[in-house]
Amino acid sequence: MTTLLMHLKEFAEKYNGLPDSLPSAENVSSENLSSPIIPDDFRCPISLELMKEPVIVATGQTYERASIQKWLDAGNRTCPKTQQVLPHLILTPNYVLKSLIAQWCETHGIELPQKTPSGERETIDVLLQKLSLGQPDVQRAAAGEIRMLAKRNAENRVCIAEAGAIPLLMKLLSSPDPRTQEHAVTALLNLSIHDDNKGAIVNCGAIDPIVEVLKNGSMEARENAAATLFSLSVVDNNKITIGNSGAIPALVSLLQDGTLRGKKDAATALFNLSIFQGNKVRAVRAMVVPPLVRLLKDPSSDMLDEALAILAILATHHEGKAAISDASATPVLVELVKNGSPRNKENAAAVLFALSQNDPVQTAFISKLGAYGPLMELARTGTPRGQRKASALLHLLDKNEKGSY
Numbered sequence: 001m002t003t004l005l006m007h008l009k010e011f012a013e014k015y016n017g018l019p020d021s022l023p024s025a026e027n028v029s030s031e032n033l034s035s036p037i038i039p040d041d042f043r044c045p046i047s048l049e050l051m052k053e054p055v056i057v058a059t060g061q062t063y064e065r066a067s068i069q070k071w072l073d074a075g076n077r078t079c080p081k082t083q084q085v086l087p088h089l090i091l092t093p094n095y096v097l098k099s100l101i102a103q104w105c106e107t108h109g110i111e112l113p114q115k116t117p118s119g120e121r122e123t124i125d126v127l128l129q130k131l132s133l134g135q136p137d138v139q140r141a142a143a144g145e146i147r148m149l150a151k152r153n154a155e156n157r158v159c160i161a162e163a164g165a166i167p168l169l170m171k172l173l174s175s176p177d178p179r180t181q182e183h184a185v186t187a188l189l190n191l192s193i194h195d196d197n198k199g200a201i202v203n204c205g206a207i208d209p210i211v212e213v214l215k216n217g218s219m220e221a222r223e224n225a226a227a228t229l230f231s232l233s234v235v236d237n238n239k240i241t242i243g244n245s246g247a248i249p250a251l252v253s254l255l256q257d258g259t260l261r262g263k264k265d266a267a268t269a270l271f272n273l274s275i276f277q278g279n280k281v282r283a284v285r286a287m288v289v290p291p292l293v294r295l296l297k298d299p300s301s302d303m304l305d306e307a308l309a310i311l312a313i314l315a316t317h318h319e320g321k322a323a324i325s326d327a328s329a330t331p332v333l334v335e336l337v338k339n340g341s342p343r344n345k346e347n348a349a350a351v352l353f354a355l356s357q358n359d360p361v362q363t364a365f366i367s368k369l370g371a372y373g374p375l376m377e378l379a380r381t382g383t384p385r386g387q388r389k390a391s392a393l394l395h396l397l398d399k400n401e402k403g404s405y
Contacts, residue, residue, distance in 0.1 A: 036108045036110075038050050039104070041097070042097075042100075042101050042104065044063050044064035044067050045061065045063060045080060045081045046063055046064065046067040046068065046071065046080055047064055047067045049064065050101065051063075051064045051097070051098075051101060052064060052065075053065040053066070053093070053098070054093070054094040054097045054098055054101070055068065055091040055092060055093055055094060055164075056091070056092045056093075056094050057079055057086060057089075057091065058079070058086045058087050058088050058089075058090065059079040059081075059082050059084050059086065061079050061080075061081045061082060062094050062097055063080070065091060065162060065163075066162065068080070068091065069091070069161075069162045069164070072089055072164075072200075073196075073199060073200045073203060074203070075203045077089075088132075088167065089164055089167040089204070090128070090132050090164055090167070090168065091163065091164040092129075093125055120149060120156065120159070121159055121163070123145075123149070124146070124149065124156075124159055124160055124163050124165070125163060127142045127145055127146050127149075128142075128146075128163055128164060128165055128168060130142035131143065131146070131165070131168040131169070131172070132168055136175070136177055136180065139172060139175070139180055140177060140179055140180040140183065143169065143172055143180055143183035143184050143187060144179075144183045146160060146165060146169070146183075146187045147183045147184075147186050147187040147190060150187050150190035150191050151190045154193075154194060157190065157191050157193060157194040157197060158194060158196070158197075160187075160191060161191055161194070161196070161197045161200055165187070165191070166188070166191065166197070166200050166201055166204050166206070167204050169184045169187050169188050169191075170184075170188070170201075170204055170205065170206045170209055172184035173185060173188075173206070173209035173210065173212070173213055174209060174212070178217070178218045178221065181213060181217055181218070181221050182217070182218060182220050182221045182224065185210060185213050185217070185221050185224050185225050185228060186221075186224045188201060188206065188210070188228055189224050189227050189228040189231060192228055192231040192232055193231065198231070198232050198234070198235050198238065199235070201232060202232060202235075202238055202241060207229075207232070207238075207241055207242060207245045207247075208245055210225050210228055210229060210247075211225070211229075211242075211245045211246055211247045211250060213225040214226055214229070214247060214250040214251070214254065215250045215253075219258065219259060219262060222254055222258065222262060223254070223258065223259070223261055223262040223265050224265075226251060226254055226262065226265035226266045226268075226269050227265045227268075227269070229242055229247055229251070229269045229273075230265065230268045230269035230272055233269065233272045233273050234272070236276070239272070239273055239275065239276040239279060240276060240278070242273060243273055243276060243278060243279040243282055247269075247273070248270065248273060248279060248282045248283050248286050248288075249286040251266045251269050251270050251273075252266070252270070252283070252286045252287060252288045252291070254266040255267060255270065255288065255291055255292075256291045260302060260303075263295075263303060263306075264303070264306060267303065267306035267307065267310060268306065270283060270288060270310055271306065271309055271310050271313065274310060274313045274314060275313065277317070280313065280314055280316070280317040280319070280320055281317065281319055283310075283314060283320075284314060284317070284319045284320045284323050285319070288310070288314070289311070289314065289320070289323040289324055289326075289327050289329075290327050292307040292310055292311055293307075293311075293324070293327040293328070293329045293332070295307040296308065296311075296329065296332045296333075296336070297332050304336075304340070304341075304344055305341075305343060305344065308336070308343075308344055308347040308348060308351070309347055311324060311329070311347070311351050312347040312350045312351050312354075315350070315351045315354035315355065316354060321354055321355060324351065324355060325355055325359075325362060329351070330352070330355065330362065330365055330366060330369065331369060333348045333351055333352050333355075334348075334352065334366060334369040334370070334371045334374075336348035337349055337352065337371055337374045337375060337378060337390075338370075338371075338374040342382060342383050342386065343383070345374075345378050345382055345383075345386055346378075346382060346383045346385050346386030346389065349375065349378060349382075349386055349389040349390045349393055350385070350389045352366055352371070352389075352393055353389050353392050353393040353396070356393060356396045356397075356400075357396070360400050363396055363397060363400040364400060366393075366397065367397050367400070367401065371393075371397070372394070372397060375390045375393055375394050375397070376390075376394065378390035379391045379394060
């Protein structure tokens, strides 16, 4: 069409006018007459649009950064153009091509393509080069800087992930240097705050290395690994993946021997993972119940809320219910119904109700411990869920009392 219009223009100039049946040259779109054809090398092979941020993949092919990153984030590990398997996922800026595109745009009077605001992109690109090619001390420093940049703001978290940092950080999780490992896992934690990065982290195979850090890293690295698993487990499908990875026994271990912060990170992850039914069994078989009950019995633990919340979830599974009963948790649960915070009363009543179902011995024991009066009070003044659980438990107590005569 452009060629035809150009011929028409030449015809008009030659004959000093156009036939009446044809539009005048002034009415023909100037864009159609003069827009240059974009060279194929300047187009992204995926989007076919003029590239703004050309990057080179391992096969030597160049793509628009956003397009190839989306391809990789979807779990693809091949070069879209050649179909070769990518030996690594590093994206290297193609500054030469970017300069040529800028010169071409200027020559043809085309506004330079504006890249999406990308935080400290040049700094990030340099840091990623250091991560991939640097010596151990250079990698340690670069990972620390990326950790801080990812913590700073949401824009940086997007930019760092788009630049291809996640696979590089994942490799550093197996670093023999404890500080490098801490930086890497904490950087992934900070990146995971952005929802779109959660899928990218899981798709690049980071779960198993994170669990390895949780098992064998320094205390700080273990704490941040637990926090990362919690962040990733917000996505329901990731609960299954993380549960299958062997993370739950390692979280139980941190719950027992970690610092207070480590225990809270482990408890938060265990709570979220146990929402998935299959992980309840894993947690119970990993012996999570005894340390949770010990935390209930220790007023100085500052872990009552977390321990009760996990027990309330586990009590909905028959193996969890049996484990809680075997751990002699009933007396402390009744005490919490009497004197705990509103939330603690609610969760304690929920656990007691689960223990009492189809168990007249447990029901009689709860009644013997003096739970009836506090449950009546909770049914009147507790939280909505607390009122429901207290009323249901009172019904079981009454039914059991009548049945005993």
